[in-house]
Amino acid sequence: MAKSSNITAAKGFRAGGLTCGIKASGKPDLVIIASDTPCSAAGVFTTNKMPGAPVVVSKKHVANGTAQAIVCNSGCSNVCTGQQGIADALTMCLQTGQHLGIDPSDVLVCSTGVIGHMLPIDKIEAGIEQLATKLKRGPQADAATAKAILTTDLVPKTAHVYFKIGSKTVHIGGIAKGSGMIAPNMATMLSFITTDIAIEPKLLKQVLKRVADISYNRISVDEDTSTSDSVMILANGQAGNRIINKPGKNLDLFEEALTQLCKDLAYQIVKDGEGATRVYRAQVSGAASLKDANLIGKTIANSPLVKTAVHGCDPNWGRLVMAVGRSGAKVKPEKLDIAIGGTLLCKGGQPTQLTKAQLAKVEKHMKTKEVILSVNLNLGKGESEWLGCDLSREYITINADYTT
Amino acid sequence: MAKSSNITAAKGFRAGGLTCGIKASGKPDLVIIASDTPCSAAGVFTTNKMPGAPVVVSKKHVANGTAQAIVCNSGCSNVCTGQQGIADALTMCLQTGQHLGIDPSDVLVCSTGVIGHMLPIDKIEAGIEQLATKLKRGPQADAATAKAILTTDLVPKTAHVYFKIGSKTVHIGGIAKGSGMIAPNMATMLSFITTDIAIEPKLLKQVLKRVADISYNRISVDEDTSTSDSVMILANGQAGNRIINKPGKNLDLFEEALTQLCKDLAYQIVKDGEGATRVYRAQVSGAASLKDANLIGKTIANSPLVKTAVHGCDPNWGRLVMAVGRSGAKVKPEKLDIAIGGTLLCKGGQPTQLTKAQLAKVEKHMKTKEVILSVNLNLGKGESEWLGCDLSREYITINADYTT
DSSP: OOTTOOTTOSTTEEEEEEOOSOSTTOOOOEEEEEEEEEEEEEEEEOOOSSOOHHHHHHHHHHTTSEEEEEEEEEEEOOOSOHHHHHHHHHHHHHHHHHHHTOOGGGEEEEEEEESSOOOOHHHHHHHHHHHHTTOBOSHHHHHHHHHHTOSSOSSOEEEEEEEEETTEEEEEEEEEEOOSSOOSSSOSOEEEEEEOOOBOHHHHHHHHHHHHHHTGGGEESSSOOOSOOEEEEEEOOTTOOOOBOSSSHHHHHHHHHHHHHHHHHHHHHHHTOTTOOOEEEEEEEEESSHHHHHHHHHHHHHOHHHHHHHHTTOOOTHHHHHHHHHSSSOOOGGGOEEEETTEEEEETTEEOOOOHHHHHHHHHHHTSSEEEEEEEOOSSSEEEEEEEEOOOHHHHHHHHHOOO | OOTTOOTTOSTTEEEEEEOOSOSTTOOOOEEEEEEEEEEEEEEEEOOOSSOOHHHHHHHHHHTTSEEEEEEEEEEEOOOSOHHHHHHHHHHHHHHHHHHHTOOGGGEEEEEEEESSOOOOHHHHHHHHHHHHTTOBOSHHHHHHHHHHTOSSOSSOEEEEEEEEETTEEEEEEEEEEOOSSOOSSSOSOEEEEEEOOOBOHHHHHHHHHHHHHHTGGGEESSSOOOSOOEEEEEEOOTTOOOOBOSSSHHHHHHHHHHHHHHHHHHHHHHHTSTTOOOEEEEEEEEESSHHHHHHHHHHHHHOHHHHHHHHTTOOOTHHHHHHHHHSSSOOOGGGOEEEETTEEEEETTEEOOOOHHHHHHHHHHHTSSEEEEEEEOOSSSEEEEEEEEOOOHHHHHHHHHOOO
């Protein structure tokens, strides 16, 4: 199955994107994704306490575990827009629902872009009317959809996995956007996932939460958590499997596949981080607890000094020491081991003596596109892997000049 | 009293700095500050759980509330150096003590620079021997001292204040270093303070802690907390005031003066932040509690997106909304006010309508050297002010290329 099929890879989904005129650049800025039939639905939303109006509305609409369509605009986030913002988000649901013949409360809504501006709702309404009747399946529709949710992203992020439940093939397709304001706990990140699996809403929600925690919530571009982040999944049951209504092998298969898809999309987000030139994996092991492992992984993924060291191809493991120490996790200095690309640089809290060949190996590894930074606390069984990207001059350029 | 007098402004203190050969650049790298007579002493140290050997040793030496000298090297931090590191830090105290005729346990020690390298202790010992007999008072000695504690700093940071207790004039002089790995709770920051006030150690410790909390602990260059941070104060009593042994007017006078001095030095650190071109004040008011005000102030001072907006002179108040929302503090979106340079941009969680003249005023303010970012939660009486600096391409250049 080709990568070209993603958001409409699952049976019974159609999608599309177009330019409705929100962005000054004239780039595509409106998307609708819809299932032909009602879906189990779930969402994971930003933890930011100033959530955008679409987050408020979508949380309500998905609360009953069902939905049938997603409408999303880029170029304006509809955050800090008061009652008018809520009204605008509801209008987007209403219009989409009317044109698709779906109850507005079964439409989920997202907006991403600049904060503190009112949506140009007339343009969006006109766009929805135009788009709703032209939703399609296949590579072209997929590409248009994946493109129209982007903001400062350089490339669309798409993924597709499939697996069998008995004789039935289940497809999961997903798209994502996000390249700045990206930090653990849902940064300016949107991801829409469609699947034809038959699954009860309650289980779908649990699985999505667990998967988001180990994929989208373990990445960092710049530690800034956005007001708009949303991951949404629609599952329409058209694969024809017996509906999953309890834990067990079939749920595990689904969770495994969804994890693969979301980790793939999360990786793509970090790789396309604003100004990023390389990705690094912060591999934490031997922590006193999972919580501690996550504290350390998050700190390494967020640290500007680790990010700049990676950017400079500098095996400056002292910055990992600093990050471990400031993370808040339990540490015994005399037990800390640190390796870069598999070469041990610090053993028991002290520098190792490297041969020239070993040093050359480390230096070569630092120049690769995916740098592996490993810390072992040697205290317990807590382990975790986080993804970060380097911090470059280009990040500054992008964010110093991003228009208000 | 001229600014040229700082670390030896108080009676009975001598100091000096020289090059002992730690830095490849050949820049000054060793400092001794000493009182002619025993002092009440106090210190505030990094919260990083991988503290350098000098932090471990100095904490012990200051625990009894007395000390008489400080020895400090730059260019190598003596962090992650195991038992040998502890031995080297003790050697620095021993050598300094021997040459000055002071018990080694009355010598405090600091090291700052790259992590994970052993100190070139022979060079340092030779340097101490040479320096200890040449300590002086006055502008030249002050300048040499302030310079030799620097690493990536562009300029020395010095301050001096004085006030009267009855007929006695009390002097407080201070120096500081730090321009990267600077974040709340003692970042790669050293500050040494000398005063001739007579004060009991217990009170001195309390005052220093309180003052550090509202000066050095409210600044951020890059949120990375170093393994070496130390603020140390020596008070030798030579001003001749009646010893301060309880709270009251005289202690208040001292605390006020010390606060002024430390805030001055903290400001100098942020202003000289790696790659910084301007400073910003994050003024938080109306928070539900002081704790919440500090959470918000810290998040704004740390946020890469706020930092890059300030760098780009961009009044992108949406990033303040994001920072407030992700800080963890209690927020009611419909009550949030945001102003830049005194101009209200967001009122009750919604954008205000600015006139062209008002917008021009905001834009002009963003181009000044000190930008004022104010958020009012309108929830309670919690208020706090934090200092941050912008994030520039130069920060990347400095930190991507900093040698390991």
